[in-house]
Amino acid sequence: MEEIEVLVIGAGIVGLAIGYKLSESFDEVLVVDKESGFGKHTSSRNSEVVHSGIYYQENSLKAELCVKGNKLLYEFADKYDIPYRQCGKYVVATSQEEIFALEELKIKGEINGVNNLKIIEEKELKKKNPQIKGVGALWVAGTGIIDTHRIMQTCEMLIEKNEGMIAYNTEIIGIEYIDKKYEVAFKDGTKIKTKTLINSAGLFSEEISKMLGIKTEKNDLKIHWCKGEYYKSSKIKNINHLIYPLPDPNGIFLGIHLTINLQNEVRFGPNAYYVDKLDYKMDTKYKNDFVEAISRYIDIEPENLNPDDVGIRPKLQGPSDEFRDFYIKDEKKKGFPSYINLTGIESPGLTACLAIAEKIKKTLNY
């Protein structure tokens, strides 16, 4: 049986970033994906926002890796000519009570190490953005948008340049831990041995742990799929920043926000609802929720909203749970040393991808 040093499961943005970073230090790194190319799941179905790190609990991995990842991602984009725009965003308050919430969010962000946060008053908000309806806003200068496809393409190129390997159409269907090595079985009947196994399988990360015999429910590693839909609008123009409401009080999502892409097209979303089936079909029954949520911060007519993308979040936080952090661990305590388990890598996973990769490199003592 062929043997390699490191096997990374998943060629989404996180798996590819890990593959790239580890291929700098290890001779034999293989990234595999069951699909025919990179980023066929969550990594191509998101808001493409480089988050600042204001939202997450103090000392959480989400806060730490988002703040670090934001800086690393912009540097990476500069170095490899990846299109991005650090356009900043407004979190808009629509009532006086929400102004207090903005102030709390600002403090939270500052505790997390986010710089250049500023509360602006209604007059200034209106002057700069006549279309936005609000009584004030939190200005977040570090937020931006980025070409996610190009990040993945660049990581793929760097893995190959460092003599790492990537194999598509390569689905893992079984894993055994034998004599301090992982024996990984593929759907085509072949097998490979590896000392280090990295689970970056996104929506399917729970399935990978189950293949090893880890009792995911007992260990609080159950993944809940949470759908998010987008609508686009060609009627709204001349928007130069992202516009967010205050986040959902249950912490399930950031609220239906307005993003622009690099071509300045306007998109709204995502909403959030839990699903059992992996199905990227748009359910237009939620359109009214969009109209209601958007109308609080900008005028919109239902006929000016057209269905766009759909993504699914791999969440550890179930419908009635509190905040859950990223889970990134060497599972040696469970009897699986050098099985690095990444579970619940939802937002801000895109922003954090390079910081996650550096963390994993350190975990493996490099």
Ligand SMILES: Cc1cc2nc3c(=O)[nH]c(=O)nc-3n(C[C@H](O)[C@H](O)[C@H](O)COP(=O)(O)OP(=O)(O)OC[C@H]3O[C@@H](n4cnc5c(N)ncnc54)[C@H](O)[C@@H]3O)c2cc1C
């Ligand atoms: C609606 C939405 C909006 C978001 N917006 C943002 C945002 O604006 N900013 C931000 O920072 N984050 C955002 N995120 C989060 C971000 O998109 C994710 O954190 C990130 O894409 C996760 O990447 P990943 O590589 O872990 O997972 P994925 O991209 O899902 O990759 C996992 C890969 O593993 C492969 N795989 C699974 N099982 C197997 C197997 N058995 N064998 C082989 N391969 C396998 C899959 O085919 C897949 O390609 C958003 C997410 C959603 C859903």
